[in-house]
Amino acid sequence: MDSKQIAFYREEALRKVLNKMMSQALDSAIVTDLAVIRWLTGFSGSSARLLITREKSWLFTDFRYREQAAEEVVVAETVIAGDGFAAELGSGRYPLGETVALQSDNVTWHEATRLIEQMVGKQRVIPVDSFFDEFRMVKNAIELMKMRRAAEISELAFETVLPMISPSVTELDIAAEISYQHKKLGAEKDSFDPIVAGGARSAMPHATPSTARFKSGELIVIDIGCVYEGYASDQTRTVALGHVSAEARKVYRIVQEAQALGIASARCGMSGKELDAHVRDFIAAHGYGDEFGHGLGHGVGLEVHEEPRISPKGECVLQENMLFTIEPGIYLPGKFGVRIEDTVVMGPLGATPLQRLGKELIEL
Numbered sequence: 001m002d003s004k005q006i007a008f009y010r011e012e013a014l015r016k017v018l019n020k021m022m023s024q025a026l027d028s029a030i031v032t033d034l035a036v037i038r039w040l041t042g043f044s045g046s047s048a049r050l051l052i053t054r055e056k057s058w059l060f061t062d063f064r065y066r067e068q069a070a071e072e073v074v075v076a077e078t079v080i081a082g083d084g085f086a087a088e089l090g091s092g093r094y095p096l097g098e099t100v101a102l103q104s105d106n107v108t109w110h111e112a113t114r115l116i117e118q119m120v121g122k123q124r125v126i127p128v129d130s131f132f133d134e135f136r137m138v139k140n141a142i143e144l145m146k147m148r149r150a151a152e153i154s155e156l157a158f159e160t161v162l163p164m165i166s167p168s169v170t171e172l173d174i175a176a177e178i179s180y181q182h183k184k185l186g187a188e189k190d191s192f193d194p195i196v197a198g199g200a201r202s203a204m205p206h207a208t209p210s211t212a213r214f215k216s217g218e219l220i221v222i223d224i225g226c227v228y229e230g231y232a233s234d235q236t237r238t239v240a241l242g243h244v245s246a247e248a249r250k251v252y253r254i255v256q257e258a259q260a261l262g263i264a265s266a267r268c269g270m271s272g273k274e275l276d277a278h279v280r281d282f283i284a285a286h287g288y289g290d291e292f293g294h295g296l297g298h299g300v301g302l303e304v305h306e307e308p309r310i311s312p313k314g315e316c317v318l319q320e321n322m323l324f325t326i327e328p329g330i331y332l333p334g335k336f337g338v339r340i341e342d343t344v345v346m347g348p349l350g351a352t353p354l355q356r357l358g359k360e361l362i363e364l
Contacts, residue, residue, distance in 0.1 A: 006042070009140045010074040013040055016135050017052065026126060027097020028053040030089075030115065033106040035302040036132045038230055042072040049085040050076060053095050060085045086111075090118030098123060105129045133307040137299055138321045143231060144345065147300070147323060150187065150233035151343060151354035154226050157181035158237065158357065165241060165364050167216060171196040171209035178224050187226035191233060191304040195223035198241070203337040205294055205329060216242035219252070219336045225304055232304040234325050235355050236341035239362040244336075251330050252338050252361050254286045259340045259359065262296060262326040266344065266351035272297075272314020272324075279328050280312075288330045297325035300343050322346045323354075 017040070021029055031037055031050035037059070038044055045065040051058045057076040061069055069078040081088045088094070096119060102112060104127035116125055139147070161177050175194040182190055197207035199218040207221070214220060223236040238252065262279045276296040283292045295311025300323050308316035310324055327341030342353035 006142060007074050009142055010040060010042060012140075013135060014052070014057065014075050017132065018054065020131070021052070021101065022054070024101075024126075025099060026101045026128075027099050028095070029101035029128070029131075030103065031132075032103045032111070033132075035306075036103075036106075036136070039132070039136055039302055041076050042074050043069055044072060044230060045069065051089075051094055053097065055095060058094065060088055086114045086118045089115060090120060092120040096121065096123050099126055100124070101126050101128045101131065103128060103131065130307070136301060137307050137316070138319055139301065139323055139345075140321075143301065144321070144323075146229045146231040147233065147343070148354055150191075150226055150228035150231055151235065153182060153185045153187050153228060154224050154233045154235055155355060155357055156185055157226070158222065158224060158235070161222075162239065162362070162364065165214055165220065165239070167214055167241075170211050170213050171198060171201070172211055174222070175209035178222075182224075182226040187228050188230075189227050191225035191227050195221065195236075197221050197337070199336065200334050202238070203331040203333050203335060205331060205337065205339070214241050217244055219244055219248055219338060221337055221339055223339065223341065225300075230302055232300050232302070233354070234300050234304055234341065234343050235357070236327055236339045237357060237362070238338045238340060239364060241364050243363065244361075248336055248338075249361070251288070251332070251336075254283065254288065255328055255330055255338045255340050256359050256361075258282050258328040259326055259342070262328060263342070263344060263351050263353060266318060266326070266346065268318050268320055268346055268348065270318055272308050272310040272316050272318065273312055275318070276311050276314060279326075283328060283330065291330045291332060292328060293331070294329065297327055297341075299324045318346055320346050320348055326351070 029052045037050045048061045059076040060079045060081040100123045175196045178194045196209045198214045198220040201207050202221040221238050225234040265278050297310035299306040299308045323345050329339035331337040342355045344351035
């Protein structure tokens with residue numbers, strides 16, 4: 001897509017934010033979350049604050065990002081704040097109005113107090129939490145395109161490392177190769193540190209890769225993702241090194257069916273907790289309810305974990321063009337774990353996985 005199309009989506013996002021601000025009688029808003037700043041302006045640097053007023057928006061950064069901001073920033077004027085954002089805010093050059101929203105979920109107490117002290121006038125600061133989530137959850141065409149590419153890159157990385165798994169290599173060896181392949185294939189970075197865990201270690205949902213070598217007859221959980229032009233992917237497959245036990249095959253089949261059920265059951269209008277309960281009840285009916293201890297899924301976008309939450313606490317209603325994971329798992333301490341995960345996009349008729357990888361148990 002060309003720059004005009006990108007600018008259109010940025011302006012549309014800003015319009016939605018401004019409409020919400022006006023509906024809540026907010027004259028201006030200070031954005032401290034870098035992911036939200038990138039979503040609104042396109043700026044990908046590591047130091048920025050964004051001021052939104054009803055008349056205009058400004059992005060504040062430092063000298064290191066002067067040229068980068070000139071290239072990337074849409075819908076805001078860039079200010080190189082040599083003395084920092086707080087000092088700029090105290091200059092009196094910016095029309096804050098009477099009510100100023102401040103992201104309470106993404107600011108330190110130290111910064112918040114400094115900003116309030118620097119404000120000129122009688123502004124009332126309103127803390128806001130999750131103010132932008134309702135807009136970020138629904139992806140536009142550019143975001144979908146980037147996330148599809150991120151998913152493709154991770155799938156190619158996964159397919160490349162599979163033949164490398166053997167008793168002569170370690171979990172760390174495979175994790176390092178995944179990170180290398182991600183970048184080689186065009187990703188910016190991993191979206192999280194790869195999880196590669198074999199045998200009893202696969203029963204730890206977020207196991208850190210170790211120097212343990214793989215053993216024949218064990219299951220291996222491989223949970224990976226990458227970032228492409230700012231947008232994340234997330235996928236998990238569980239594979240077998242050689243022939244695994246009948247119990248392992250049974251559990252794998254239950255998780256495989258649970259994941260398929262989750263994808264088939266997702267519908268616009270249902271809540272995240274309704275979808276979670278549908279799959280959780282299925283696993284419990286097979287006798288493994290206590291061994292599925294995490295949520296069914298989570299939103300993915302500029303961050304690998306964002307709204308909506310597909311969990312027992314997921315109140316958000318699923319909508320078209322939301323993207324989230326469906327990742328049931330069963331974990332038997334001291335034995336093994338199984339997790340299968342796709343990122344799906346909601347359409348008018350249901351959910352479709354971004355991943356094309358099959359779900360049958362792969363025996364290496």
